[in-house]
Amino acid sequence: MLKEKKTIIALLLIPQYFFVKLLGNYPDVVELYYSNGLYVYISKAFRYMLGWLPFSFGDLVYAFGIIYAVRWLFINRKRLRKDTKQWFVDVFTAVSIIYFAFHLFWGFNYYRLPLHKSLNINADYTTEQLVNVTKLLIERANATHFKITKNDTVKVNVPYAKHEVLNMAPAGYVGLKKQFPDLEYTPVSAKISLFSLPLTYMGFSGYLNPWTNEAQVDGMIPVYKFSTTSTHEMAHQLGFAAENEANFIGCLAAINNENIYFKYCGYTFGLRYCLNEIYRRDEALYTQIVKTLNSGVLKNYEEVRIFWDAHQNPIEPFFKLFYSGYLKANKQNKGMESYSYVVALLVNYINENDVL
Incomplete structure (x- = not known):
């Protein structure tokens, strides 16, 4: 039997x-x-x-x-x-x-429906629209950076322990509910992963456990990166499975947090994607625009790059290849390249809504 x-x-x-x-x-x-x-x-x-x-x-x-x-x-x-x-x-x-x-x-x-359809916004955008949103994000990032540091050449050091960041992250979703009434992140279930070391060497800053619905964040990553990774994984918990959509929601959740450090991390998180897209389209334009960014902000970007460079290893590309295949098997047709879709969401949503 x-x-x-x-x-x-x-x-x-x-x-x-x-x-x-x-x-x-x-x-x-x-x-x-x-x-x-x-x-x-x-x-x-x-x-x-x-x-x-x-x-x-x-x-x-x-x-x-x-x-x-x-x-x-x-x-x-x-x-x-x-x-x-x-x-x-x-x-x-x-x-x-x-x-x-x-x-x-x-x-x-x-x-589920692509997020641009459920938000009723365009999925395409012009370089001019991209540049306008990028300049707006630079303005916000520079102003927030200077408000924190009082010195545009110094990087921001987030003054919280990582367990404190996890406790503070859901507050951004309270603010985000004004724009997304259906979003409600209660109760909280976000944890520092017990597997933070292998996660780091695999090249991942966090993940959602689909069988227990716990948001897992790599406890080794810099606190500056930890903030938006937390809001990103919480977006997964709310049902935004696609990485690009979780990036978009996580970015907005950080920006809508009343804590100034979360706002800074949110602005610079979205800005990095926009700058990368400008670089892909026009390197000369990128060089011109990035000069307007506080050097302290660039040092925060450098902090994250140095962290990941220090943990590069021969097996990381295989994990990335496996995960890209996993995404493609779940209708994320461009695999990890589909992350760039977050720029389309940011540009169109910010252009059509006064959210910054």
Whole structure:
């Protein structure tokens, strides 16, 4: 009887796969009934259950899962030859359950409406519009930087411990609700990852655990970067699965935080994407515009670059390649390159709304 049940569960992986692909063609349905329907309750339930824990429960689940999988493969290694069929049934039973839980608890958000459609803004923009928004962000970044440092050549040092930043980050979503009434980030479930060291060497500053809905932030990254990474991962928790959309929401959440350090991190976070896009389009124009930025702001950018350069290693590109493939498998067709879409969201949203 148990073997029959396992076989049925394993075979259910096939219709699950085709159902997911079929549903991906109906983003309006996903948006209405899942992202703004069922997922809202699932997400809150997990955050209520696990948010109070001072450590990452999801990281422990990952650790236990890896140890269990390695142990199972070792113990059952001989069954691969002697009982091949049942060995594969057992493996695919586990895969089927994990695949089902991934999509039910979070993964269907990959197939929701693109954010520019739900916000009813354009996805295209001119270089002139890009430059105007970039100049506005430079103005805000310079003014906030000088207000903090009183010296335009000194980098900003965020004077908070990282656990304090996690506690302060949700306040930005309170301000953001004025523009996005449906956004409500309560209760909080954001943790410093127990796997911060391997995350760093993999080249990632954070992640959302899709099975426990905990926002995980790399505890090794500079505090300056930690602020917007926290709001970014919280955006994932609210159902914005695409990295570019989480960047956009996370940027606005930081800017809408009443804390001046969060505002500074938000302005410079969005600005970096805009500057990179200008550089891609016109290097001479980039050189001209970047001269108007306080040198202290550039030192904050340099701080982050030096951190990642210090942790580069031969295996990082493989993790990035794997993650890019993961994004493409979930309708992020450009993989990690799709991050540039955040510029289109920022430029059009700021041009059409007085949000800065």
